[in-house]
Every structure is written in C-alpha cells, then in structure tokens.
Amino acid sequence: MHTKDIIKRARGFAKPFRVKDGSGFRLNDIDPGDTLHLGSEDKPGAKEALATGIQALAELQDMLYAQDRWAVLLVFQAMDAAGKDGTIKHVMSGVNPQGCQVYSFKAPSAEDLDHDFLWRCMKYVPERGRIGIFNRSYYEETLVVRVHRELLEKQTLPPELVTKDIWKERFQDIRSFERYLTRNGVIIRKFFLHVSKGEQKRRFLERLENPEKNWKFSANDIKERAFWDDYMEAYEDMIRHTSSPEAPWYVVPADNKWFTRIVVAAAVIEALDALALRYPKVSTLKLKELAAAKQVLLGGK
Numbered sequence: 001m002h003t004k005d006i007i008k009r010a011r012g013f014a015k016p017f018r019v020k021d022g023s024g025f026r027l028n029d030i031d032p033g034d035t036l037h038l039g040s041e042d043k044p045g046a047k048e049a050l051a052t053g054i055q056a057l058a059e060l061q062d063m064l065y066a067q068d069r070w071a072v073l074l075v076f077q078a079m080d081a082a083g084k085d086g087t088i089k090h091v092m093s094g095v096n097p098q099g100c101q102v103y104s105f106k107a108p109s110a111e112d113l114d115h116d117f118l119w120r121c122m123k124y125v126p127e128r129g130r131i132g133i134f135n136r137s138y139y140e141e142t143l144v145v146r147v148h149r150e151l152l153e154k155q156t157l158p159p160e161l162v163t164k165d166i167w168k169e170r171f172q173d174i175r176s177f178e179r180y181l182t183r184n185g186v187i188i189r190k191f192f193l194h195v196s197k198g199e200q201k202r203r204f205l206e207r208l209e210n211p212e213k214n215w216k217f218s219a220n221d222i223k224e225r226a227f228w229d230d231y232m233e234a235y236e237d238m239i240r241h242t243s244s245p246e247a248p249w250y251v252v253p254a255d256n257k258w259f260t261r262i263v264v265a266a267a268v269i270e271a272l273d274a275l276a277l278r279y280p281k282v283s284t285l286k287l288k289e290l291a292a293a294k295q296v297l298l299g300g301k
C-alpha cells in the first residue's frame with residue numbers, strides 16, 4: 001500500500017474519536033464497544049492494516065529522528081485493564097528504540113510531593129527528534145487526586161490556595177503547560193482508552209483465573225473499581241476542559257483491543273504526517289566532503 005493510502009486510511013480511523021469541541025463533550029456519546037463499520041470477520045484484515053501502519057510509523061519516526069527538530073509526546077490515560085500497556089507495546093513495536101522513550105507515572109514520591117504538580121513530568125518531556133510516551137501523566141492530578149481528596153492533603157499546599165476552584169485552576173495550568181510545549185516544538189496527542197465496566201470485570205477475572213496473568217492483578221484494582229462513576233465524571237470534566245486544537249484528546253473505544261490499537265496508531269501516523277517530515281538536506285560543502293570520501297575509499301585497498 002502507498003504511503004498516501006495509509007495516511008488516508010489513518011485519517012478515517014482517527015478522526016471519529018478526536019474531541020473537536022471539548023465544551024460539548026459527553027462521555028456517554030462514545031461507545032467503548034465501537035469498531036466503526038468493522039465486524040469480527042474484518043479482524044484479520046484490520047490486523048494486517050495495523051502491521052502496515054506500524055511500518056509507516058517506523059519510517060516517519062526515522063525522519064523525525066534524523067531531522068531532530070520536533071518532539072512528540074503521547075499521553076495515555078485509562079482505568080485499570082483498559083489496555084494501555086498492550087497498546088503502547090504494539091503501536092511502538094516497529095520504531096527504533098533509540099528514538100522512543102516510555103515513562104510510567106506511579107504514585108508520587110516524597111520528593112515529588114515537595115514540588116509543584118508538574119515538576120516530576122517536566123523532567124521526562126521528550127527531546128527533539130524523539131517520541132515520548134507518558135503511561136499515566138500529570139492528568140492523574142485531576143483524576144485520582146480528585147476522586148480521593150486525601151491525596152490532595154498529602155501535597156501540603158498552602159491552605160488558602162486550596163479552594164473550590166482548584167480543579168478548574170489545574171485544568172488552566174495544564175492547558176498553559178501544553179501550549180508552552182507546543183510553542184517549543186513538542187507535538188502533543190492524548191489518548192483516553194475508554195473501556196466499559198463490564199469489560200473491565202471480564203479482564204480482571206481473566207487475570208485472576210489465568211496463572212500467567214495473575215501478576216497483573218493488584219488488590220487495589222478492585223478498590224478503585226468501586227469508584228467507577230466518580231472516575232467517569234472526573235474523566236469527562238477533564239476532557240471538557242483540556243481539549244485544544246494543539247493538544248487534542250482522542251477518546252478511544254477500548255473493549256476490543258485490536259480496534260484500540262488501530263485507532264491509536266492511526267492518530268500517531270496522522271500527527272507525524274502533518275509535520276511534513278523530510279530527511280535533512282546536506283549542504284554543498286558536505287556534498288563535496290562526501291564525494292572526496294568516496295574517492296578515498298574507491299582509490300584505497
């Protein structure tokens with residue numbers, strides 16, 4: 001398949017799930033089981049398309065690295081067992097590991113808590129020429145910290161700064177931070193893998209029943225599941241307030257892993273394609289140097 005066709009197909013998969021108007025966004029409008037027009041009989045074809053897409057992604061990343069101008073930051077947020085890890089693994093499977101870095105944000109350390117909330121993430125913003133992946137991110141500051149108020153207390157902020165507006169202020173600060181990064185050549189794409197409560201239950205049971213998956217299960221996962229509705233409210237509010245043209249959210253149906261991967265790969269391909277990447281042009285002086293080097297090699301033993 002030609003690159004042009006791949007890009008066109010990628011647009012078709014990514015566009016329906018890109019949040020265009022944050023203010024009107026409703027999580028209920030997105031069906032976690034959506035696979036667009038594809039049925040299970042299309043799965044093999046879809047897998048093949050993903051493989052082609054991954055190859056195209058690898059080529060684009062090679063140019064991104066060679067050009068060394070833009071950086072790409074991919075942010076992943078989701079409930080447990082929505083498939084963040086598997087999606088990252090599959091979508092990035094073709095790219096050169098030298099040009100890619102993944103960082104997983106867990107509960108903050110004492111040192112993290114002694115700083116402003118963006119501090120620990122800033123250190124891991126990707127360098128130019130790289131794709132950086134945040135597996136969870138500063139968005140947890142408006143999700144888990146909002147659902148569990150006691151986590152906010154642990155941050156020992158000056159009490160007069162903790163008002164009813166705190167979440168609105170965090171959204172504003174995140175938007176400013178993302179605008180700042182964008183203006184510095186960091187392309188941001190954000191993914192919420194939207195799994196249903198029923199599918200999460202099915203995946204948890206699989207983790208409990210299958211010895212090879214036991215390690216993936218943590219008792220805390222069940223505790224967090226009990227707060228499902230609070231999380232959905234927090235996610236919806238977060239997407240409403242932090243969707244922007246420069247750093248869009250994609251709400252990706254996550255009940256079918258093969259489909260999730262296609263949508264994420266498509267969005268990343270589309271983002272890279274929009275940069276009109278090219279291998280750096282070599283200067284006339286450099287071309288002379290290359291010609292001279294060739295002569296030396298051809299003339300030698």
Ligand code: ATP
Pocket residue numbers: 080081085104105106107108135136137140141144145151216218
């Ligand atoms: P997996 O379960 O697939 O291995 P995970 O991302 O769920 O991956 P865990 O170690 O299970 O990793 O969980 C990390 C935990 O850290 C999550 O419960 C998340 O909410 C929490 N966390 C991340 N960032 C923050 C934060 N800023 N403040 C408080 N808790 C946070």
Ligand code: MG
Pocket residue numbers: 080218221
């Ligand atoms: Mg977990």
